[in-house]
Amino acid sequence: RKEVEQDPGPFNVPEGATVAFNCTYSNSASQSFFWYRQDCRKEPKLLMSVYSSGNEDGRFTAQLNRASQYISLLIRDSKLSDSATYLCVVNTNAGKSTFGDGTTLTVKP
Amino acid sequence: DAGITQSPRHKVTETGTPVTLRCHQTENHRYMYWYRQDPGHGLRLIHYSYGVKDTDKGEVSDGYSVSRSKTEDFLLTLESATSSQTSVYFCAISGGGPTMNTEAFFGQGTRLTVV
Numbered sequence: 001r002k003e004v005e006q007d008p009g010p011f012n013v014p015e016g017a018t019v020a021f022n023c024t025y026s027n028s029a030s031q032s033f034f035w036y037r038q039d040c041r042k043e044p045k046l047l048m049s050v051y052s053s054g055n056e057d058g059r060f061t062a063q064l065n066r067a068s069q070y071i072s073l074l075i076r077d078s079k080l081s082d083s084a085t086y087l088c089v090v091n092t093n094a095g096k097s098t099f100g101d102g103t104t105l106t107v108k109p
Numbered sequence: 110d111a112g113i114t115q116s117p118r119h120k121v122t123e124t125g126t127p128v129t130l131r132c133h134q135t136e137n138h139r140y141m142y143w144y145r146q147d148p149g150h151g152l153r154l155i156h157y158s159y160g161v162k163d164t165d166k167g168e169v170s171d172g173y174s175v176s177r178s179k180t181e182d183f184l185l186t187l188e189s190a191t192s193s194q195t196s197v198y199f200c201a202i203s204g205g206g207p208t209m210n211t212e213a214f215f216g217q218g219t220r221l222t223v224v
Binding site for chain 2: 031032034041042043044045046049085087089091093094095096097099100101102
């Protein structure tokens with residue numbers, strides 16, 4: 001079993017839809033959590049950190065459930081420009097990062 | 110942007126030749142990683158380092174070796190390149206900042222073609 005597992009996808013949604021991605025992690029001592037976005041043939045870049053109380057950045061909402069060891073990303077009112085691969089990342093308290101395989105989102109007109 | 114650079118950015122090499130890719134950081138992050146990414150696939154960890162001269166294997170380490178003689182440099186070597194190693198290679202760093210637990214940063218990638 002992988003340390004970090006994501007919904008396999010792909011997700012194909014129409015513009016304006018709401019879409020949610022889930023990610024589970026196996027190390028209960030994990031300390032920090034993030035969502036990254038990767039555009040085709042480019043390096044992944046930080047989309048948002050995930051805080052224990054949940055956090056929102058515009059149309060994006062991230063949630064953390066430590067008891068069940070999963071994090072989620074909700075995208076509201078999807079735009080064509082949201083089409084990308086979304087990766088969850090989990091850090092140990094020493095700063096070691098483990099990446100999920102990513103979930104591909106395609107938003108269609 | 111974090112100070113992480115990869116070199117070269119593009120390389121074409123022949124089967125059987127040795128190839129070394131370099132990752133250089135100016136951020137003093139503890140961890141450094143080498144990933145490969147193939148079309149339609151996620152990132153696959155090749156090797157990572159948790160300090161000078163401290164390295165460990167990832168899920169696809171066969172055919173690759175690494176070295177980290179300084180905090181800022183992490184080298185990936187293909188001892189004898191094969192066509193199956195044609196890929197995009199990403200270097201990443203993590204474990205920095207006052208808590209040593211900031212997010213990871215990626216280099217821009219190296220596109221390697223083995224012919």
